[in-house]
Each structure stands twice: as C-alpha cells, then as structure tokens.
Amino acid sequence: MSINTLFNSSVGKKFIMAATGMAMFLFVVLHLLGNLQVFLGPEVINRYGAFLQGNLELIWPARIGLLVIVGLHIWSAVRLTAENRAARPQPYAHQELVAASYASRTMMMSGLIILAFIVYHLLHYTFQVTAINGTGRDFTTLQDINRQHDVFAMMVLGFRNPIVAGFYVLAMTLLFLHLSHGVSAMFQSLGLRNRTYTPVIARFAVAITWCLYVGYLSIPLAILLGFGSNYGGISK
Amino acid sequence: MNLTLRVWRQKSPQEPGRIVDYPVTGIIPDMSFLEMLDVVNEGLIAKGEEPIAFDSDCREGICGTCSIVINGRAHGGQKGTTACQLHMRHFQDGQTITVEPWRAKAFPVLRDLVTDRGAFDRIIQAGGFVSVNTGGTPDANCLPIGKAESDLAMDAAACIGCGACVAACKNASAMLFVSAKVSHLSLLPQGEVEKDQRVMSMVTQMDKEGFGNCTVTGSCEAVCPKEISLDFIARLNREYGVSLLKGVQA
C-alpha cells in the first residue's frame, strides 16, 4: 500500500476521515456506557473510575491513540475543506443546495465547537482544573468511603452548575448533528454501502445517534433535576 | 408568457463576467428552456447585440451537452431532466429566472454559459476504457452475465457526462461522474480485468483537475438527469481501497 497515495489523494483522505471518525464513534459509544454507570450509584462508578485510573498500561495507549486519531481527523478535515473551497473560486449568484442536509453542510462548524468542548471537558474532569469547574471545589480531593476518587460526587457537583450543564447539552446537540451526517457518511466513504445495505445503514445511523443523544443528555438533566443531591460525598 | 431573465454574460475566460437582466416576452409554455433562449437570442441579434452563448446538441436529453444552472439548480431541478428537456410550463408567468454556467475551477467559463468540460475527457483518457478490442456487439447470452449485474452496469452507463453533479455539489466534486464510469466498466467482464488500475488512474486524474471532495451531501444524485445513485460512489471508494491495498500506481 502506498502511504503517499493514502495521504494525498481525495479518496485516501476521505478514508482517513472516515476511519478516524469510526474509531471516535466507537469511543463515544463506550464512553457513554461507562458514564451511564452513574445511575448504578457511587460505588459502581467510583470502582469503574478507579479501574481505569489504575490501569496505566491501558489508559495511556488509549489516550495516545485517541490523540493521534483526533489529530488525523482534524488534519483531513482541514485539507479537504481547503480543497473544496478552492474547487469553486467563483460562487453562484443564486444557488440552491438540493438534498444537502443542514448537518452535512455544517460539519466543520459542529466539529470545531465539539473540539472546543472536548478541551473544556478534559480540563474539567480529566485534569480537574478547579478554576474552570464553576464550583470553587477542588475535584482532585474528592474521596469516597473506600478511599477511591469520588467520580460520582465530581459528576453531581460538576453538572449541578447550570452553565456547565448548558454547555454540555449544547455540545451534545452539536455532536448529535455531526453524527447524524457522519455515521452514514463514514460507511459511504469506506465503500461499505450498496443498494441492500443503504437503507439498513441509514436506519442504524438514525437509531444509534438518537440513543447516544438521549443517553448523554440523561446524566446532566437527571443531576439538574436533583439526582444525587442527597449523596453525602458532595457536602464534604 | 413574460419573464425576466438574469443571465451570466462573459466575453472570454480572461474577462470578468456579470449578470445582465433581459425582459422576455411572448414565450410559449410548450417551448423547452433552450428554445426559449433561442427566442431571446433572435431578439438580441435583431437588435444588433451579441447573442447568449450556450451549449446544446441533441436536445433530447441523451448527449449531456446542455449545461446551465437555472434558478440555482443544475438543469433547473426537474427530476431526471436535462435543461433541453425542461419545458417553460414549469415556470410561472412573470417569474424572474437566473441562468448561470456550471461553476467549478475545473470547468472554466469560455463564454457566457459555455464551460470547458475537457477535464471529464482527460479523466476518461486516464482509464475510462477497455484496452483490448472486444469486437462488435456480442451474441446474446454468449457471455453469461447476471441480470442484476447487467442492470446495475446499465444504470451506471446511463451517465451522459453533463457535469451537473459537479455543478450542484457544494464542493464541485466529480465523484458521481467518475464513479459511474468506473462502475459500468468494472461490473462487466470486459472491463473487470483492469478495474484496479482504472480506478487509481481516474481518481488521480480527477484530483489533478482540481475538483473537490465528496462530502456525501447527495446533491449530485438529486440533480443528475440520469438519476445515477450515490451507491456508485461507495463502489468507487471500495474499488479504490482495494487498489490502494494492492499498491497499484496511477
């Protein structure tokens, strides 16, 4: 295989875009499954948090891999967008974009806002920077009765702030928009589509993006509505 | 019917163009769009003005020569219809209609509504053919080809190479055209032999011509007068992937 062709041809760059998109999509699914354990109570999610943090051999390759994947996704987006702009130097006086969905026309916009959110999200819950969490509490010092990091308390405290929860909801809405085009488009770009599969993939894409959206929104909304507010760990 | 036409006028590739308004009267609803332009041009010639240059040949929707964007839609937005087959009865009396050439870096405007679509010819020259002489029309059933495959190949072969896909795509991508050409050959035994080389060479030439990339918006499929399906682009991507893995060079 020629790496040069992969990185320089139009279809090659679309392969990179789609393959990294597919990987991040799987990450988003797994991340949600991890997060939803919050509904099983402090003990479960704190144990899960301790399990991830305790496996350095697991977490660091995953982090580095994700960083490379995000980097490649952004690199291909920037290159492809620049080429697409250059392909029509003279715009139409009157143009109607037939069939092109809003999501498909705004992938760069939704992607950039999601990127800004990811940066905030990492500072918020991964690096636990007190200055940006809006609660004045140092998340690194939260501990549960088993002397594990209290992820449950961190989530409840974090999402009790309506501005933080609001930004989260906005970002998830844009992620939903991004995926509503991206999921079916990545199958197309990788050539995994034909007359028989197309309707199946389209339905799968709609179903899974809605599941992800509802799943991700359920956590901050439940917390805003009072879930976890009687948990002792948050008052310390 | 009376109309107001807003037409792109441009003397040569070097000179800048602009939109010029023309009031048009006495149009019969059964005229095709191009016949309407003929009437406008006769009026312009009678006044001693330069007629509007536009491309046309068969005027029956099979050659792909006519190529105009009407009110922001390639070929005027009538499903499965070329501009030459679009009739004035689909417009309202008194309507303002904007008429523009295909807009793409790879399709430079030569004059008014006429663009140079040589880029498509060069893509075909790069690999859109079968290298061996396959003789005349083969006898029926002497080459066993499944009904599903032959139908699919025929759907792809319906592409008339008009360039509406490029014109309608927000990225001016030629993927629908190239995928149709790649597919109709690779689906049949005569063309299958060279499919790895063909897809690599044609995509490489497509990139060289300065077309944009496919972002799967589906605009091309929606305006295509031959209703070529987006599924052919997936087929092209698949064939390209195989060719890339095999290390085929353009």
Ligand code: FES
């Ligand atoms: S003139 Fe031949 S397709 Fe319109």
